[in-house]
Amino acid sequence: MTARRMLITGATGGLGQALVRAALERGDRVRATGRSAERGARFAGTGAHFIPLDLVEADDRSLRQLVGGCDTIIHAAALSASWGPAENFERANVVVTQRLIDLARQSDCRRFVYISSPSIFATFKDRLLIGPQDAPADPPLNAYARTKLAAERLVIAANDDHLACCALRPRALVGEGDEVILPRLAQLARRRAMPLPGGGRALIELTDLRDAADAVMLAEDAAPQIAGEAINISGGVPASVRDIATSLARALGCAPKLVHLPRGLARVMATGMEGTARLLNRPGEPVLTRYTLATLGYSQTFDPEPARRLIGYAPRHDALATLIEDAQRRAAMGEL
Template identity: 45%
Template sequence: MKRVALVTGATGGLGRELVAQLGAAGYRVRATGRDRTIGALLGAEFVAADLTIDPLAPLVLGVDVVFHLAALSSPWGTRASYQAINVTATQRLLAAARAARCDGFIYASTPSIYTEARDRIGLTEDSPIAARFANDYAATKYAGELLVLAADAPDFRTVAIRPRGIVGPHDTVLLPRILRAARRGRFPLPGGGSGLIEPIDVRDAAAAFLAADRHRATAGGRTFNVSGGDPRPVRALLEQLFARIGRTPRFVAVPTGLAMTLAGGGERVAAWLPSRPEPPVTRYSVMTFGYSQTMVLDRARDLLGWVPHYRVEDMIAYALPEQIDA
């Protein structure tokens, strides 16, 4: 009998890839997400639902495993919005899945919980999280992760996957912001772009979630850091990306401390404006591009049988298959 999976956040880049991989692996897939038009094209049963307020029992009825990818992942927003989507919705979905007798719950967490104004090299799942979270996104995703891990039980195995900087053709978070910055002609680089970044191809990320369900008996109650395992200096990665799209913005090296100060000022101004527009640069962005963050992937290899297969060049080619005018 086919295993039945529910994928939340299925209309995002990771969700679309995971739905495809689950289908290819023989799962019967139910999906939910924000975009009904994309949902209708997924090749899965699509059920529209607001995870923060709608009854969730119909969504999880007959489901064996929940892949909870839905989140507010923007670097800028209100605390209430992050709390509702990243914590309350997770709590509600856990309760519904448990009541429906699902046997697995795989959660998309984030390595942003490690992010702070310093280099973090060779992070393992046991490395300390940031002394102070970089933003409300990181804080609420960690709160959601704790809820998920606390729910682990012999008949309800829960796993948290922390993918680093997912790159793929339907990305709505990382690549769009980089491309917008490229249009301005100048690209400020905190620390000159010497910090190491270790993104993951969306295909590898989806495979890690699938592996977590396959190995849920031994993976239950655990977190897993996953990345491309191919760290590159930020500037070198950006140069490859811009070459792919035919852009040559001028990189402007900015001392990291100054960039943090300017970003903090921009955030304070934006927070006072009625519409709270996202500032051009956030402190989180400065930490992401100005400091190194790399991971040790041993736990995912040893317990999930998972290793990354795609290098930076592969993921850029997959995300941007043709040269485009950014």
């Protein structure tokens, strides 16, 4: 395979770091970008060229220099949160994506791989073996899901003979660099009581960050053949929220009391907390949001066949074991 000149946005995030490592291992010439110069310093000596840049605030000249000369753009940068002003999500997730698509065309870039999100399927019902025939939730539960779906559609619509575009939706990423799932679960595990919507019966497919990065590289390589596709990616092993929570608690030496929280009651609570936060214009995320409830209280699993058929993806790592190992490592170093 010919080495390509690759731009990876969102490189300082968990998936971004894994993507940089995977691209370098493949022999690609990597240009990486993220907002934090401090975090970007970790790429020193790796062979990746890091450019600190806020894509939302960047002017056209800076973005043109960032994209110029690249064969491939892997766009992993996003405002990823379950709460916040809608206009912030619009600028970070939709406007930035459109600007990068436009500049990719102007610079004669040939491949554009967008990192979308399974949040587009989040809703108040169990959804098992989601495949290409399954529609996103209508309406999306929050501004994050809405803008990720809008950006994904921009990317797919941009596909043509000059720019091969595809999207991947990796589910529940864990492992080295995870600053979302593990920190939140560890915080819950250390409480005296752990409320579990629906008793924690909902199924989640954790995905090792290394597997997700492998999937993205497979998609990038196959972009001309799978152009126009959006592919669901997961670790392929459903586990209940209860089992994940209790396994993590044991690994951290905690024994919280598990409290069954009926899903109907949880939905009323989440709606009320969101309404109060808006009414009082509180900046922080409510303790429970409707989106959080949908992701923890209702099952979401993916049909693995399309990813296997289209890009040859098969997960190689036990994601739950990865979560536990990462938790124990970080706890030993005082990072949790």
